[in-house]
Amino acid sequence: MIDKALLAMLVCPKCNGPLEQVGDELICEKSQLAYPIQDGIPVLLVEEARELQTKA
Secondary structure: OOOHHHHHHOEOOOOOOEOEEEOOEEEEOOOOEEEEEEOOEEOOOHHHOEEOOOOO
16 A cells, blocks of 8 residues: 555656556546556556556
């Protein structure tokens, strides 16, 4: 679990939107990307993120 104070400072590198931790990922609703957390460290690289599935 990412510390709440740290999470409040982190933003999506693509759009500067807020991030929310869901499981082992940080989710940006604005850019629809999920950034992995590996060994407790957020990997905030757009090329490492996965695209979220849009609800149809």
